[in-house]
């Protein structure tokens with residue numbers, strides 16, 4: 218732990234797990250999906266659903282989804298600001314205990330042109346969070362690294378193609394994790410990087426017709 | 440600049456400080472700067488930002504009655520302030536009342552979704568500013584000295600985190616308010632003395648006084664008993680610091696006190712560790728209140 222983690226973080230109260238962590242999940246989800254959504258659905262589970270009202274978990278997640286970091290006082294007014302920006306949202310308080318999910322879990326579903334895209338995040342304490350699922354693919358992202366998330370048709374040589382491009386850009390790969398969903402013949406690669414992948418080289422990936430989608434994730438601030 | 444540094448215990452920290460020839464705050468500033476890859480000036484600047492948030496919390500937290508989403512927090516700090524302004528200090532000096540007021544102001548700000556500095560946690564965020572900043576105001580302590588004191592409190596927190604933990608879910612409230620009060624006690628001593636043994640003793644006294652404290656927040660909300668526990672933590676820090684400054688030294692070294700805290704925490708029933716399944720949280724009145732909050 219760093220001294221700034223002990224005298225800190227600076228955050229919107231009252232709870233590092235239920236408020237600051239919740240805001241961070243929202244923020245992280247927006248980082249992954251982008252900001253082009255006009256409707257978002259937030260499902261709260263377990264302790265988030267149980268005590269989230271009093272902790273402002275709902276307000277905090279919406280704040281994060283608007284791009285507010287966990288110490289941004291605008292979080293308190295996130296519902297009004299969302300409405301001003303023309304963003305509709307629905308909060309579902311799932312009161313039934315869900316044993317398959319960690320204690321403080323939120324599922325965030327974005328609707329852009331009515332196609333849903335979802336992200337599941339978990340607040341692990343001290344304001345820290347993990348993204349554990351993206352559209353059905355299990356992942357484990359903490360925001361500590363720059364990352365690329367690449368979905369592709371599961372074809373031979375795709376991993377080599379991807380790593381080749383990254384190597385050419387001169388960036389170190391911290392780790393690479395490939396998940397296959399054989400039922401739809403797709404794979405999802407989560408690649409953690411030591412530094413940021415340049416925007417202008419993202420197009421390289423799409424030169425391979427099997428690559429469907431590339432999401433770039435910045436490192437989240439402490 | 441020193442190379443990347445680590446310490447696991449207070450004893451270890453003290454040995455390194457003495458070897459370095461630096462004071463404890465100087466050492467800790469270097470430590471944080473090196474580990475974060477920033478300059479000492481930048482580290483000081485970041486800490487100053489935190490200090491300013493704490494000051495603002497006291498100022499704004501007393502402007503009007505703070506009411507939380509649950510309604511469990513309802514204008515306590517403001518009540519003390521009004522009483523104080525109209526009638527003066529009730530029991531002791533005005534400084535005593537100010538500690539109460541200032542600590543409540545910060546903790547209530549947290550409960551009401553304000554922007555605070557977790558120290559070490561959000562639930563215990565009132566102890567350090569409430570005790571340290573009130574004393575600093577009355578003793579005309581410079582900003583630089585206060586920034587240094589916050590590094591000292593962070594160093595103490597780091598030792599606790601390494602030996603035990605700073606989480607109520609893991610070791611009960613002794614790890615939250617207990618740690619905050621230890622951190623504040625050491626910080627207070629550090630603004631009057633560079634004697635690292637005095638700092639250690641203050642931290643040790645403070646923690647010893649709260650060993651065994653369970654975490655039993657009503658409904659799981661960081662309000663009852665948390666907010667008023669911050670006040671008792673602030674006073675515990677002040678009396679511990681005063682004893683240490685007067686020259687009393689702890690018989691049990693701080694590291695061992697923290698180890699005791701850890702062992703007690705491990706023996707504590709999970710119902711008394713932030714789950715709201717025991718202690719105050721399961722009193723008939725608490726259950727009734729929670730039912731009302733959750734239904735609407």
Ligand code: SF4
Pocket residue numbers: 562563606607611612613615616653654655656660661662664665668713
């Ligand atoms: S009772 Fe629990 S939640 Fe409240 S301050 Fe203590 S440790 Fe934190």
